[in-house]
Amino acid sequence: MLSPTRTYARRLSLSGLLLASLLSFLLAACGNSAGTGNTPGPASNPTPAAKPNVTAPTDLKTPGTLLVGSDTTYTPMEFVDTKTNTYVGFDIDLIKAMGQRMGLKVVIQKTSFDTIFDDLRNKRFDVVISSVTINDKRKQSFDFVPYFNAGESLLVPKGNPKHLTTVADLCGLNVGVQTGTVEKDDLDAGTKDCQKAGKPAIKQTVLQSQTDVVQLLSNGRVDATYQDSPVTDYYNKINPGQFEVGGSVVNAAPYGITVRKDDSSMLTAMQKSFDAVKSDGTYNNLFKTWGFSDQQKVSYIKSQNAVA
Incomplete structure (x- = not known):
């Protein structure tokens, strides 16, 4: 979507x-x-x-x-x-x-x-x-x-210009995520880890619809989105040349x-x-x-x- x-x-x-x-x-x-x-x-x-x-x-x-x-x-x-x-x-x-x-x-x-x-x-x-x-x-x-x-995975712009592969790479960056998901919980935990390491928090944009979350990336309003791997793969598949998967699938x-x-x-x-x-x-x-x-x-x- x-x-x-x-x-x-x-x-x-x-x-x-x-x-x-x-x-x-x-x-x-x-x-x-x-x-x-x-x-x-x-x-x-x-x-x-x-x-x-x-x-x-x-x-x-x-x-x-x-x-x-x-x-x-x-x-x-x-x-x-x-x-x-x-x-x-x-x-x-x-x-x-x-x-x-x-x-x-x-x-x-x-x-x-x-x-x-x-x-x-x-x-x-x-x-x-x-x-x-x-x-x-x-x-x-x-x-x-x-x-x-x-599993869970990151969706990033084609070429992965910020070289994002894990949640640990997201400190200080803008990330889209759907409300109520385990990915939202993971980003919250990631923010705490960033701050413990003296780095800025992950800047989350949290929306009700996964479709709208990915639209944030399409419009350049976030650096990545975080969601289940079937969803990442789907959007990457139907948008050739626009997105790619950042890193590998985790938390199967x-x-x-x-x-x-x-x-x-x-x-x-x-x-x-x-x-x-x-x-x-x-x-x-x-x-x-x-x-x-x-x-x-x-x-x-x-x-x-x-x-x-």
Whole structure:
């Protein structure tokens, strides 16, 4: 996205049609496009209809419907296809396929990443899929079904004129980041390290939308942005000659479908439906569809949180 918040660690091949619609939205919303390269992956490949083979959870907000919270500003994982005004992305395709295995209609409820966990806790929706990195802090309050491996990385101007490779290089510089994310936490920690070393703090511009964060870099208002590696790779891919990755991917960790703590019915259904889309090939096909690597798949092991 570059005009139409994320997680501890974080990656394509969208169709030209999606790119055209995406960039026109960018131009309209931001005035200055961040690039004109070919977008990797399709706008969305509808998941072939599958017969239900997993028992649905017993505590859905609305019977027959899986209500899913997502911050749909995180291309290519979850975002708005401006041509069709529908939610698309790897996460969206995955949760829809899982819903089919349970015989449920899937409804995506757009929400902000800085409120998404409170909204789930308050039962605004049944589950969350939104590139949520699994970490110890979040595991205290929620259960997870891991489905994707990611990391964190810097996006910088082409040529990396300031030679930025790590958070330690950002002292005194302007950096864009999305609110509520683990990258924001990392930049806060980095600022403390800078100051302990007698260097100036990292100057953060914190925005609600990842699209708007990257637009800061496109407009030259920041020296770098910090986000999950799939997002870094996506923007670098669709903007050839404008951006590049600064340094290497760090802090690798899994994304997880997020379930309220001790909601065993929901967790069991999520785990079993995820196992179902893995065993029938749907999961593998999504990686091909969206151009992700095999290294970004979770191993075929049940979550330690799952209920047998």
